[in-house]
Amino acid sequence: MSDAREILRVALPVPLPRTFDYLMPQNGTKPLPGARVEVPFGRARRIGIMLDAAEHSDWPREQLKPVLRVLDETPLFTPELLSSLLRAADYWCGAAGEVLFGALPSRLREDKPFPRDEDEAWSLTIAGRSALDARSRCGSSLALLAALAETPLRADELDALLPEWRTAARRVRDAGLIETIVLSVRNEWHSKPRSQSLTEAQRKVLDQILALGEGFRPVLLEGVTGSGKTEIYLELIERALRAEKQSLVLVPEIGLIPQMLRRLRARFDAPVAVLHSNLADGDRSRAWLAALRGEAAIVLGTRSAAFAPLPEVGLIVIDEEHDTSYKQQEGSFRYHARDFALMRAQALDIPIVLGSATPSLETLANVQAGRYMHACLRARVHARTASPVHVLDLRGLKLHHGLSPALLAALDDCIARGEQALVFKNRRGYAPVLLCHACGWHARCPRCERPLTVHRGRARLLCHHCGYAQPWPRQCPDCGTQALAPQGHGTERLEEALQARYPAIPVLRVDRESTRRRDAFETLLDKLAEGKPAILVGTQMLAKGHDLPNLTTVAIVGVDEGLHSVDFRAGEKLAQLIVQVAGRAGRADKPGQVWLQTHEPQHPLLTTLLQGGYPAAATELLDERRASELPPFSHLALLRADAKDRAALDAFMDAAKAAMQNVLATSPVLEIQLNGPLPAPMPLRAGRHRAQLWVESNLRPPLRHVLSTWLRRLHELPQTRGLRWSIDVDPVDVY
Ligand code: ADP
Ligand code: ZN
Numbered sequence: 001m002s003d004a005r006e007i008l009r010v011a012l013p014v015p016l017p018r019t020f021d022y023l024m025p026q027n028g029t030k031p032l033p034g035a036r037v038e039v040p041f042g043r044a045r046r047i048g049i050m051l052d053a054a055e056h057s058d059w060p061r062e063q064l065k066p067v068l069r070v071l072d073e074t075p076l077f078t079p080e081l082l083s084s085l086l087r088a089a090d091y092w093c094g095a096a097g098e099v100l101f102g103a104l105p106s107r108l109r110e111d112k113p114f115p116r117d118e119d120e121a122w123s124l125t126i127a128g129r130s131a132l133d134a135r136s137r138c139g140s141s142l143a144l145l146a147a148l149a150e151t152p153l154r155a156d157e158l159d160a161l162l163p164e165w166r167t168a169a170r171r172v173r174d175a176g177l178i179e180t181i182v183l184s185v186r187n188e189w190h191s192k193p194r195s196q197s198l199t200e201a202q203r204k205v206l207d208q209i210l211a212l213g214e215g216f217r218p219v220l221l222e223g224v225t226g227s228g229k230t231e232i233y234l235e236l237i238e239r240a241l242r243a244e245k246q247s248l249v250l251v252p253e254i255g256l257i258p259q260m261l262r263r264l265r266a267r268f269d270a271p272v273a274v275l276h277s278n279l280a281d282g283d284r285s286r287a288w289l290a291a292l293r294g295e296a297a298i299v300l301g302t303r304s305a306a307f308a309p310l311p312e313v314g315l316i317v318i319d320e321e322h323d324t325s326y327k328q329q330e331g332s333f334r335y336h337a338r339d340f341a342l343m344r345a346q347a348l349d350i351p352i353v354l355g356s357a358t359p360s361l362e363t364l365a366n367v368q369a370g371r372y373m374h375a376c377l378r379a380r381v382h383a384r385t386a387s388p389v390h391v392l393d394l395r396g397l398k399l400h401h402g403l404s405p406a407l408l409a410a411l412d413d414c415i416a417r418g419e420q421a422l423v424f425k426n427r428r429g430y431a432p433v434l435l436c437h438a439c440g441w442h443a444r445c446p447r448c449e450r451p452l453t454v455h456r457g458r459a460r461l462l463c464h465h466c467g468y469a470q471p472w473p474r475q476c477p478d479c480g481t482q483a484l485a486p487q488g489h490g491t492e493r494l495e496e497a498l499q500a501r502y503p504a505i506p507v508l509r510v511d512r513e514s515t516r517r518r519d520a521f522e523t524l525l526d527k528l529a530e531g532k533p534a535i536l537v538g539t540q541m542l543a544k545g546h547d548l549p550n551l552t553t554v555a556i557v558g559v560d561e562g563l564h565s566v567d568f569r570a571g572e573k574l575a576q577l578i579v580q581v582a583g584r585a586g587r588a589d590k591p592g593q594v595w596l597q598t599h600e601p602q603h604p605l606l607t608t609l610l611q612g613g614y615p616a617a618a619t620e621l622l623d624e625r626r627a628s629e630l631p632p633f634s635h636l637a638l639l640r641a642d643a644k645d646r647a648a649l650d651a652f653m654d655a656a657k658a659a660m661q662n663v664l665a666t667s668p669v670l671e672i673q674l675n676g677p678l679p680a681p682m683p684l685r686a687g688r689h690r691a692q693l694w695v696e697s698n699l700r701p702p703l704r705h706v707l708s709t710w711l712r713r714l715h716e717l718p719q720t721r722g723l724r725w726s727i728d729v730d731p732v733d734v735y
């Protein structure tokens, strides 16, 4: 009996929200959903992904062509991953084909052989072990030998642990200290015994989570950094492992992978596949395939690791769930890895744990609505109390490079005690403005019309919005005087000022520039962990979970602008930032102090935050969002577009709006509000005009419905050359 469903629906990597129909291949092998197929496309051939079989096509049968070849007997996508990705494409307005291909490591997008199956790993030789024992090497060579002391490691694992290991590897290999060996696939999954017992609070939280059972029941695990959340993740992973189930662990950025990997390695003797965007493609494909074949017990990675195939998965953990790095903010598929992981956990009916010291308002709203369980770890495992926060009222004070006398006194004390301090300032560069004192001119980006940031080390003015750079002018282009002066303070200037004040101790700057080399940040942290007095100056790179036991004083300066942003999420982000940065102080046995400088000590957000902590601030912010019907109490999608030509942009936005009005007129949904077209909060960037159209609804289903119809219409609009557009569903910022 022949199957009546002979039409094969195939996704191709094209930016259109549609699929393509083909006939069965002539040799009759029917591809399974999720397998790659080669198909004729126009005059060329393309690789596509088989989606499903159907009885009918909207196209006349004689126009359909057969699939040329089936590439995979075993599909590259598990059925769950395939359907979750299609659901995600629909939810975030992506094109199915682009979304599926975007989820694959690029080597697997083509018709190339898979990377070799066995794992090659680096291992210590006997000479290497003695060199390690004798410490006869130093620096990165010693670090590499030490990393290999316990177990051989694959290149992808070394990439995650010691980003610059390759140079060292060449050196020590030539000296005969390490060699490559072939690992047989490790099928044994074991946990090592825990070195300490859980605290009472941890035990309680664990029991609470375990009581929920095996099904889909999301948990918010709220607890400050150091409260023992990771230990809870490890307990849950151990249980999954014992049941021979895979676990997926997401962290928001690459810099957080090494410490999580170390914790996993210390606890489990089981293969971990690491997935992030900085891997060489071979390693990425290998990790992906290890996940697909169920060989990887644990998949650890950043945003895109949410796309890993997980045939045997039993647990998902999202660490720092509030972090906006989980949201893809570029391109045409702007997904949210946390929300995608939630979709998958629901489809798979498995537990998912969202951990954070400062949960997102979205997640808290889900807790309030009873959709998520809320587990709390209130205190740090190793510290007595949270560090007190002192507010420094700047009004009327004379400042020294933006720092108040009381703050400088606190820094003096800290250094005198032989401890470390952190000065947080969320602004890179030397100064945010270069101003002419004679005539008032200031340097602006010709492509964005925003002030250029002065970078002293590089003797340049840079635009932080588009990357435009120019030399530092000697004289004012308007009046010709030499009265140009940097205004305000960035991290570079604070570094200079603090180094001048404390010449005897290292002042270390941590921002995207000073840590451009991949291991620079890690090296710096290792140095700081030794505990000698030092001052760290830096941007929000410093906010993330690193343990510096001798860091006792934290100063937060220049956050006032966050109190007046046009972005409705600014308050939430500021509260999270303050709490995260403050959390760096007083980790071990030493009490910490936090100093917050502001011109607005009475601002309600700051007052609530200081009196009631993050939970109180979040509750208040949620109430505000509810009252003004903003997300998460309404649902928002932005159409963003930009073009060099202002008229083309306006014409597109008007047509887009008309298309939406048309969609609304023909569907019986009324709960949709349109707002715009409006200029974006930054109306010009990199020489391109930018506009937005807001589409809002109190209900999710009608919004999704109109968006998918609208998306198809938008693709049908005559496309002006040079115009770019995208739809951002649940945007995390509105710029
Ligand atoms: P978080 O993930 O919330 O930042 P961690 O799980 O990393 O917290 O715990 C913070 C520190 O306390 C870590 O150094 C960890 O090894 C240690 N720790 C966690 N739980 C315990 C425990 N039950 N007993 C002793 N030390 C613990
Ligand atoms: Zn001038």
Ligand code: ZN
Residues within 6 Å of the ligand: 445, 446, 447, 448, 449, 463, 464, 465, 466, 467, 468, 685, 686
């Ligand atoms: Zn610019």
